[in-house]
Amino acid sequence: MIPIQSEKHLQQLLEKGGSYWLLVVKGGADKSTCAAERAEKAAAGLSALNLYVLDVTAVPGIHTGLGVTTAPSLLHFDGKLLKNIIKGCQTIDYYKGVFNSSLFVARREEGEKPVRQVTVYSTPACSWCNTLKGYLRQHNIYFRDIDVSRDQNAADELVRRSGQRGVPQTDINGEIIVGFNKTRINELLNIR
Numbered sequence: 001m002i003p004i005q006s007e008k009h010l011q012q013l014l015e016k017g018g019s020y021w022l023l024v025v026k027g028g029a030d031k032s033t034c035a036a037e038r039a040e041k042a043a044a045g046l047s048a049l050n051l052y053v054l055d056v057t058a059v060p061g062i063h064t065g066l067g068v069t070t071a072p073s074l075l076h077f078d079g080k081l082l083k084n085i086i087k088g089c090q091t092i093d094y095y096k097g098v099f100n101s102s103l104f105v106a107r108r109e110e111g112e113k114p115v116r117q118v119t120v121y122s123t124p125a126c127s128w129c130n131t132l133k134g135y136l137r138q139h140n141i142y143f144r145d146i147d148v149s150r151d152q153n154a155a156d157e158l159v160r161r162s163g164q165r166g167v168p169q170t171d172i173n174g175e176i177i178v179g180f181n182k183t184r185i186n187e188l189l190n191i192r
Contacts, residue, residue, distance in 0.1 A: 001040055004054040007062045013052065017079040020050035021099070026071040027057040034089035035072035042095030049099055074098075084150075097124025098147075118143040118189070119171040121158050129168040132180045139191050143170075 001023065004010050013020065023039050025032035036053060043051045056063050056071055066075065066082070076084040076098070086098065118136065120143050122129030136143050148155040148167060159165055162176045170177045172188040185191070 001036070001043070001051050001053040004052055004059060006059060010054065010059075010062055014077070014080050018050065019076070019078050020052060022066075022075045022077065023051065023053045024063050024066075024068050024071050024073045024075065025053060025055050027055045029071065031089045032072045035074065038089060038092045039074060039095050042092045042099055046099055051099075091125060093127075094125045097126075097130060100130070117171075117173055120145050121148050121154065121169040121171070122167050123147060123149040126167050128180050132168045132170065132185075135180075135182070135185075139189070141189055141191075 004013070004022070013022075021039075023036060025036050039051065043049050054063060063069075063071070068075065068085070070087055072087070072089060074086040074090075074095075075082060076086075084098075118141055120129070120133055120136070122133065122145060124130075124147060133143070133145060146154045148158060155165075158169055158176075161171075162169055162178055164178050166178065168180060170185065172185070175188065177184050177188075
């Protein structure tokens with residue numbers, strides 16, 4: 001984790017662009033220490049991950065400009081755009097899940113059109129969810145990932161559509177597949 005040392009340093013980071021994570025902590029607080037240790041362990045080995053830490057006791061006041069009023073809070077940015085805020089101390093597996101999801105961006109070749117609409121409903125700590133997403137990535141299948149632990153409306157809609165609460169669930173062109181049903185996924189996506 002790279003420490004943010006001043007307001008100017010933070011502004012340079014915001015101007016730089018790209019995808020990065022900022023962990024806002026309060027030095028000496030148990031929950032902040034917990035979040036910092038777990039996020040750092042989760043980030044180990046992810047060389048493409050840009051993870052910064054802002055200690056509000058060392059650099060006071062600038063976190064409120066980001067709309068953050070509690071520490072610890074983990075913020076995901078794409079340039080200046082704040083994409084997500086995760087509050088509190090989470091498990092190492094949870095942090096690994098959100099970090100890995102942010103690192104994978106499926107890219108299409110120029111002129112290539114997506115043929116299928118694939119949406120995965122998951123939670124970051126769900127091992128089968130991560131296995132399913134890894135399988136889709138391995139076969140270069142473009143998909144939208146919805147974290148139902150953070151989006152109650154999506155969770156409610158999923159239960160309404162499938163009658164099931166469990167994850168993963170995959171919507172392939174309107175057909176819901178509950179769990180990691182590899183055979184059915186292969187059929188619908190023409191994976192051989």
